[in-house]
Amino acid sequence: MKLFITFLFGLTVFIGTFIVLMIKRSKKISQLSISIAFSVLLLLIFLEIIPHTLESLNYFEMITYALVGLLLLKLLDISIPHHEHSSKGDHSFHIGLMSAIALIVHNLIEGMVLYSSLNSNLNLGILLGIGIGLHNIPMGMIIGSTLRDAKYEKRNILLISFLISLSTLVGGFIICLLGSVSEYIIGIMFAITLGMLIYIVFFELYRHLLHQNKKDNITGLVIGAIIVLISLLFHSH
Numbered sequence: 321m322k323l324f325i326t327f328l329f330g331l332t333v334f335i336g337t338f339i340v341l342m343i344k345r346s347k348k349i350s351q352l353s354i355s356i357a358f359s360v361l362l363l364l365i366f367l368e369i370i371p372h373t374l375e376s377l378n379y380f381e382m383i384t385y386a387l388v389g390l391l392l393l394k395l396l397d398i399s400i401p402h403h404e405h406s407s408k409g410d411h412s413f414h415i416g417l418m419s420a421i422a423l424i425v426h427n428l429i430e431g432m433v434l435y436s437s438l439n440s441n442l443n444l445g446i447l448l449g450i451g452i453g454l455h456n457i458p459m460g461m462i463i464g465s466t467l468r469d470a471k472y473e474k475r476n477i478l479l480i481s482f483l484i485s486l487s488t489l490v491g492g493f494i495i496c497l498l499g500s501v502s503e504y505i506i507g508i509m510f511a512i513t514l515g516m517l518i519y520i521v522f523f524e525l526y527r528h529l530l531h532q533n534k535k536d537n538i539t540g541l542v543i544g545a546i547i548v549l550i551s552l553l554f555h556s557h
Contacts, residue, residue, distance in 0.1 A: 322438040323492050325449065326431055330488025332453035333423065336460020337481035341474050351532045353461035355540025356547070357419070358525040360458050361517050363548040369514045376507025385508050389425075389515025393418055415524050416466035420480065422516035423459055424487045429509045431491020432501060439495075451554035452488075454547055460485075 340353060373382045430452050438445030460481055467477045495501060529537050 322435060322442075322445075323489065323496060325438055325446070326435050326492035327486075327489040329434060329449035329453050330427060330431060330456075330485045331482075332456040332485075333427070333460040333463070333488075334478070334481045334485045336457035337464035337478060338460075339457070340461040340464040341468065341477060348536065351536040352540045352543070353458065353465040354415075354525060354528055354532065355537045356458040356544040357462040358521060358529060359541040359544025360548055361521045361525070363545060365514065365517055365521065367548065367552060369510060369517065373507055373510040373514060376503040377511060381507070382511045382514070385511030386515035386518065389512035390519045391515070392512070393421070393516050393519040413466065413470035413472075415520070415528060416463055416470060418516075418520050418524055419459065419462055419466070420484055422513060422520055423463070423484055425509065425516065426513045427456070427484070427487040428491040428494075429506060429513060431488035431493075432495050432506065433491075434488070435492030435495045436500070447554045451551040454551035454554070458544060458547060 370382070373386075377385070434445060434449055434452060437448045463481050463484065464477055467480065468474075472480075
C-alpha cells in the first residue's frame with residue numbers, strides 16, 4: 321500500500337507532461353514551462369535542497385559532492401553534439417535530457433524520503449507527497465514541452481516521462497528492501513542533485529530565458545514561486 325502511494329505521487333511528473341501535451345498553444349506553454357521550471361528549481365535549491373543536504377553533510381562535503389554533480393552534467397554536455405541556444409529543436413532536446421537525468425536522481429531520493437515518511441506516519445507522508453507532487457508537475461511540463469519541441473512523438477514523450485516517474489517508486493522500493501539508508505548517503509545524493517540542478521538552472525534554463533518573451537517569463541516565474549510556496553506549506557506539516 322505504501323509503495324503504491326509512493327508510486328502515485330511519483331506519477332505527478334507524468335501528469336505534468338500529459339497536461340502540456342494536451343494543450344494546443346504549444347509555443348506559449350513551452351515558454352511558460354521553461355520559466356516555471358527555472359523558478360521552481362531556483363527556489364527549491366535554496367529552500368529545500370541545501371537545507372536538507374546540510375542535515376547530513378557539512379558545508380565542505382556539500383560543496384564537494386555538488387561539484388561532482390555539476391561536473392557529471394558538464395561531461396554529459398560535452399559528449400552531446402554541439403547545440404545553440406538559438407537553435408530551438410537541438411537545445412530543447414538538450415534541456416529535456418539534462419532535466420530528465422537530474423530529475424531521476426532527485427526523485428529517487430524523494431521516493432526514499434517519502435516511503436520512510438509513510439512508514440513512520442501515514443498522514444505526514446501523504447502531506448509530504450502532495451508537496452512533492454506540486455513541484456514535480458512543472459518538471460513534467462518541461463520534459464514534455466522540450467521533447468515536443470525536439471520533434472519527439474507524443475507516445476514516446478509520455479513513455480519517457482512515465483519511466484522518469486518510476487524513479488520515485490524505485491527509491492521507495494530500495495527503502496522497502498533495505499529497511500533504511502544512512503543519512504550520510506542520502507546527504508551525498510542530495511548534494512549531487514544540488515550540483516545537477518545548479519547546472520540546469522544557470523547554464524541551461526537561464527540562457528534559454530534570454531531568448532523568450534519577457535511577459536511570459538515573468539508570468540512563469542510567479543507561477544513557479546506560488547507552486548513552491550504551496551508545496552512548502554504541505555512540507556511544513
